[in-house]
Amino acid sequence: MAAQSTKLGRTGVAIACAGALVACTSSPDPTPTPTSTDAELRIVTNHTPEPSGMEALLNGSLATDDEGCVFAQTRDRRVSLVWPDGYSVRGDLTSYEVVDGDGIVIAKSGEELAIGGGGGATDHSWANADCIVGDIWIVGAVSQA
Structure with a gap:
């Protein structure tokens, strides 16, 4: 009986060691698949380092889409904002x-903004031009509404 007990004890130790070895050598978790919440934030910027001199007014707040593109959301539409070169x-x-x-902080999410500027034609050489959807607004002065 003692020999059988020793044999079972050794078998138990061998199984425990094998289990520990498998746990230590198992492959790591796979890299998570990116989701829309992992999107990198992006803004459209033009080639001019200064804000637009246009003085029309757009009221809205900053919003993002599933691609991480930042735009203005008005009461009834999305407007693609085109910021000066160097903005981020x-x-x-x-x-x-x-x-x-x-x-220097120019605009923050969650705030109602008064965005000076005006419309214009899309230039596909602008940084992040793929974010442009619908109307564009070339940004001038920005303040809280």
Whole structure:
């Protein structure tokens, strides 16, 4: 009986060691598939480093789409914003801000904005021009509405 007990003990130890070895050598979890919440934020920028001198007014707030494109949402439509060269967006899909070339915050998500500027024709050489959907607005001065 003692020999059988020792044999079972060794078998149990061997099974435990084998299980630990498999756990340590199993392949890592696969890389997660990107989802819309993983999208990198992007803004359309033109080739001019200064804000537009146009003075028409667009009221709306910043919004994003599934591709990470930042645009203005008015009461009834999406408007593609074209920012000056050197501007960028930082943050994530839930909280972000557009900054100028010096890092000064120009606009924030969640705020109603008064966006100066005006319409124009699309230039497909602009950075992130693939974000343009519908009307465009070449951004001038921006303030809280």
